[in-house]
Amino acid sequence: MASLTINGTVHEVDAEPDTPLLWVIREQVGLTGTKYGCGIAQCGACTVHIDGVATRSCSLPLSAVTPEQKIVTIEGLSPDTSHPLQKAWLELDVPQCGYCQSGQIMAAAALLQANPNPSDEDIAAEMTNICRCGTYNRIKAAIKLAAAQSRG
Amino acid sequence: MTDHDELELAVANVSRRGFLAGIAAGSLVLAIGWPSDASAQEKKFGADGMPNGWRDDPRIFVSISPDGLVTVTCHRQEMGQGVRTSIAMVVADELDADWSKVRVAQAQGDEPRYGNQDTDGSRSLRHFFMPMRRAGAAARTMLEQAAAAQWGVPVQEVRAREHVVLHERTGRRLDYGALATAAASQPVPAREMLKLKDPSAFRYIGKDRIGLIDNQDITTGKAVYGIDARADGMLYAVVARPPVFGGRVRSVDDAETLQVPGVVKVVQIAPPEIPSEFQPLGGVAVVARNTWAAMQGRDKLKIVWDDGPHASYSSDTYRAELEAAARKPAKVVRRQGDVDAAMARASKRVEAEYYIPHLAQSPMEPPAALVQIKDGKCEAWACVQAPQATRTRLAERLGIPEENVTVNVTLLGGGFGRKSKPDFVLEAGLISQAMGGAPVKVTWTREDDLHHGYYHTVSVERLEAGLDERGMPVAWLHRSAAPTIGSIFAPDPKHELPFELGMGLVNAPLAVPNVRMENPEATAHTRIGWFRSVSNVPHAFAIQSFVAELAHAAGRDPKDYLLDLIGPARIIDPTDIGDAWNYGEDPKLYPIDTGRLRQVVETAAAGIGWGRSLPQGHGLGIAGHYSFVSYVAVAAEVQVDGDRLVIPRINIAIDCGPQVNPDRIRSQMEGAVIMGAGLATSSEISFRNGRVEQNNFDSYEVTRIDTAPREIHVHLVASHSYGQPLGGVGEPGVPPVAPALANAVFAATGKRIRRLPIRDQFLA
Numbered sequence: 001m002a003s004l005t006i007n008g009t010v011h012e013v014d015a016e017p018d019t020p021l022l023w024v025i026r027e028q029v030g031l032t033g034t035k036y037g038c039g040i041a042q043c044g045a046c047t048v049h050i051d052g053v054a055t056r057s058c059s060l061p062l063s064a065v066t067p068e069q070k071i072v073t074i075e076g077l078s079p080d081t082s083h084p085l086q087k088a089w090l091e092l093d094v095p096q097c098g099y100c101q102s103g104q105i106m107a108a109a110a111l112l113q114a115n116p117n118p119s120d121e122d123i124a125a126e127m128t129n130i131c132r133c134g135t136y137n138r139i140k141a142a143i144k145l146a147a148a149q150s151r152g
Numbered sequence: 153m154t155d156h157d158e159l160e161l162a163v164a165n166v167s168r169r170g171f172l173a174g175i176a177a178g179s180l181v182l183a184i185g186w187p188s189d190a191s192a193q194e195k196k197f198g199a200d201g202m203p204n205g206w207r208d209d210p211r212i213f214v215s216i217s218p219d220g221l222v223t224v225t226c227h228r229q230e231m232g233q234g235v236r237t238s239i240a241m242v243v244a245d246e247l248d249a250d251w252s253k254v255r256v257a258q259a260q261g262d263e264p265r266y267g268n269q270d271t272d273g274s275r276s277l278r279h280f281f282m283p284m285r286r287a288g289a290a291a292r293t294m295l296e297q298a299a300a301a302q303w304g305v306p307v308q309e310v311r312a313r314e315h316v317v318l319h320e321r322t323g324r325r326l327d328y329g330a331l332a333t334a335a336a337s338q339p340v341p342a343r344e345m346l347k348l349k350d351p352s353a354f355r356y357i358g359k360d361r362i363g364l365i366d367n368q369d370i371t372t373g374k375a376v377y378g379i380d381a382r383a384d385g386m387l388y389a390v391v392a393r394p395p396v397f398g399g400r401v402r403s404v405d406d407a408e409t410l411q412v413p414g415v416v417k418v419v420q421i422a423p424p425e426i427p428s429e430f431q432p433l434g435g436v437a438v439v440a441r442n443t444w445a446a447m448q449g450r451d452k453l454k455i456v457w458d459d460g461p462h463a464s465y466s467s468d469t470y471r472a473e474l475e476a477a478a479r480k481p482a483k484v485v486r487r488q489g490d491v492d493a494a495m496a497r498a499s500k501r502v503e504a505e506y507y508i509p510h511l512a513q514s515p516m517e518p519p520a521a522l523v524q525i526k527d528g529k530c531e532a533w534a535c536v537q538a539p540q541a542t543r544t545r546l547a548e549r550l551g552i553p554e555e556n557v558t559v560n561v562t563l564l565g566g567g568f569g570r571k572s573k574p575d576f577v578l579e580a581g582l583i584s585q586a587m588g589g590a591p592v593k594v595t596w597t598r599e600d601d602l603h604h605g606y607y608h609t610v611s612v613e614r615l616e617a618g619l620d621e622r623g624m625p626v627a628w629l630h631r632s633a634a635p636t637i638g639s640i641f642a643p644d645p646k647h648e649l650p651f652e653l654g655m656g657l658v659n660a661p662l663a664v665p666n667v668r669m670e671n672p673e674a675t676a677h678t679r680i681g682w683f684r685s686v687s688n689v690p691h692a693f694a695i696q697s698f699v700a701e702l703a704h705a706a707g708r709d710p711k712d713y714l715l716d717l718i719g720p721a722r723i724i725d726p727t728d729i730g731d732a733w734n735y736g737e738d739p740k741l742y743p744i745d746t747g748r749l750r751q752v753v754e755t756a757a758a759g760i761g762w763g764r765s766l767p768q769g770h771g772l773g774i775a776g777h778y779s780f781v782s783y784v785a786v787a788a789e790v791q792v793d794g795d796r797l798v799i800p801r802i803n804i805a806i807d808c809g810p811q812v813n814p815d816r817i818r819s820q821m822e823g824a825v826i827m828g829a830g831l832a833t834s835s836e837i838s839f840r841n842g843r844v845e846q847n848n849f850d851s852y853e854v855t856r857i858d859t860a861p862r863e864i865h866v867h868l869v870a871s872h873s874y875g876q877p878l879g880g881v882g883e884p885g886v887p888p889v890a891p892a893l894a895n896a897v898f899a900a901t902g903k904r905i906r907r908l909p910i911r912d913q914f915l916a
Contacts, residue, residue: 023442138822
């Protein structure tokens with residue numbers, strides 16, 4: 001048994017220590033907003049925050065996470081869709097199929113945390129998640145909208 | 153027409169799934185038998201020509217609860233095109249519903265009930281705009297009838313408006329919830345008595361008022377895709393499939409696998425008969441208590457494979473075969489005038505060969521499905537584009553009557569044609585059966601997705617033109633060599649089917665007097681399947697690149713030259729130029745209108761500022777293409793920045809006829825530009841010794857935000873009337889992107905791109 005703090009709740013999980021955090025979150029904890037896309041940290045669909053840092057959970061074994069570390073998934077980003085990025089995503093109708101979007105939003109949230117006013121170049125450098133539907137230009141616009149609204 | 157031509161036409165006319173119905177009987181015989189049966193029948197077009205056609209009964213698609221909530225049942229599958237929103241918008245508009253009280257429910261796979269559900273071919277709104285309008289209008293009429301009956305007034309005196317039925321003379325009003333029960337027992341009005349809204353009264357259709365209906369769920373992680381499906385006691389499986397198509401297990405040692413904690417069982421899946429259609433590839437499944445254990449167990453399997461007949465399939469040698477085939481006379485698929493004579497008289501001749509590789513759809517959600525079998529009943533939850541085909545194939549393969557098979561459709565995390573084939577659902581069904589019916593979820597890893605796909609075809613397109621003294625072509629010869637999708641349905645076919653030839657080859661609207669198009673033989677050595685826009689991708693790349701090459705040879709502006717080659721605005725009956733397929737649509741209703749093609753070319757060109765002076769290292773390119781009965785042009789600006797190819801800007805213009813959901817048309821064009829840019833610049837699936845060489849997104853390179861066009865401007869060309877037929881939207885944006893980019897690279901560098909992807913070919 002291992003202990004994980006996810007979205008403010010402590011979960012006891014029964015999984016092999018080498019199990020990637022992604023699968024623990026999805027199958028043991030039952031939060032399926034975090035997605036599998038590649039399994040090798042290439043696409044970012046599995047992005048969660050660990051102590052505020054955007055992390056690709058498909059490539060992080062359970063054994064590397066301590067009970068004290070705060071894991072936040074898309075379900076815990078804001079309980080009422082009030083995060084500026086979620087609002088911007090709604091405002092600009094960013095998603096197409098939506099599958100990669102929880103990872104995109106989690107990556108963008110960490111980006112804004114570190115850089116509240118990112119330029120196009122900052123976004124291009126930091127947002128390396130893949131979207132096959134091709135929502136990149138709206139993602140860029142939504143990040144800038146969220147940044148502007150956060151600045152008030 | 154030869155017998156062979158007739159057979160192929162028949163196969164296309166039966167449409168995709170009608171065709172499959174023939175194959176399911178075990179051979180091509182039924183399909184061959186079709187023309188004589190059909191010749192006696194009137195040819196059906198559009199939704200009428202699809203398996204199970206269409207329905208417009210409001211009782212199937214609309215329900216209203218006493219609290220006033222309207223639930224629209226969407227029978228088409230959502231994969232990012234926004235169909236759940238758009239279908240609900242159409243119904244809600246005619247119903248005059250308050251959008252905040254509209255919900256959408258996803259239909260199970262049941263075509264006898266819902267009409268055709270096969271979500272591909274850019275057909276959902278093209279085929280169901282009118283039936284869904286009628287369903288909404290009929291439901292509205294039933295509400296009005298119920299109110300009139302309750303008030304004892306003639307129905308003509310009441311009217312529905314924004315979720316309320318009003319009797320203006322007396323000021324009485326009842327909301328939809330209050331009328332719901334009574335309305336349900338009203339007779340469904342006759343179709344010909346329905347009064348549809350005047351388009352000037354549309355509240356949602358054609359407006360940008362409505363946001364994506366699933367957006368809240370998506371942005372909070374609540375949206376459920378196939379890979380997210382779950383059931384009590386669920387087991388998890390992954391499958392080791394033959395590394396070479398057509399291979400089979402010679403022996404398997406699963407001792408170490410069974411030692412992996414969490415692994416429950418190892419199950420063999422039989423290899424399919426060839427042609428394998430939608431059947432699983434066979435192999436060895438590892439069933440476990442969680443996905444990770446299943447993956448670990450699979451890694452420990454010791455399998456000796458018999459690679460079968462395609463073990464020498466290698467892309468480099470295959471390319472040489474296609475090139476050799478394209479350099480010789482071949483089966484003629486369109487003939488107009490005398491190309492040889494005109495070529496001999498031409499003052500200049502130009503020829504070029506283009507190579508377009510295999511591609512994988514690689515939707516971000518890989519194939520995944522959950523199936524359980526309980527009390528003789530099978531239930532599936534899956535991300536499938538074709539739920540009825542899924543249901544039928546599950547029933548056949550599991551030996552369960554179809555009425556006992558339920559297919560629940562989740563959201564699809566992208567489809568692009570991959571999820572039209574339910575092989576992965578059949579795997580889950582077979583494994584569940586082997587596990588005594590326990591719920592089993594099969595997940596494909598990204599490596600599985602890239603190694604065992606239904607790939608976009610690979611092709612060599614050879615073009616030759618003879619130019620007159622003004623530089624315009626008087627003779628045009630195009631040979632298109634590519635393995636056919638028909639190879640998954642029929643034993644070893646050698647030629648493209650009419651639906652492939654009709655994707656931008658034979659129906660290319662060219663103002664050239666002498667045209668011959670040929671289709672050399674090509675053998676498939678892997679599974680070929682639909683990839684967004686299908687054969688339009690290679691055909692448009694070749695033709696639109698060649699047009700720019702001819703413009704250069706003639707010393708002319710590529711945009712002006714393209715417009716001259718399209719020729720004056722005119723209406724072309726596609727059957728007159730050798731396309732009897734016409735996307736399944738009536739050629740009278742959907743002729744090729746070169747004026748519309750000209751207009752999108754001019755719109756995209758104006759949008760990007762065609763002809764403006766550019767900085768050193770920049771170039772503009774243009775391409776226009778007709779597909780899925782819509783007209784699209786792309787103007788692209790590229791910039792060579794050191795060893796990088798940057799795309800500062802793309803303007804894309806579409807005329808898809810009447811627009812239902814303009815924002816989703818824009819988003820489909822944006823997505824088409826991104827996918828088109830990816831296949832143009834970096835994506836390639838190649839084979840060596842029968843095996844796919846790419847493993848994951850580190851080697852199968854798709855567009856990311858840093859390589860995406862920095863600006864995408866979408867121009868929607870307005871339709872003058874909702875009485876016009878609708879065109880497709882999901883696919884037609886893709887084909888012109890690659891040639892526009894390649895032409896821009898030529899303008900920037902003088903380097904002509906004849907092979908995709910471009911990668912670093914622009915570095916001289």
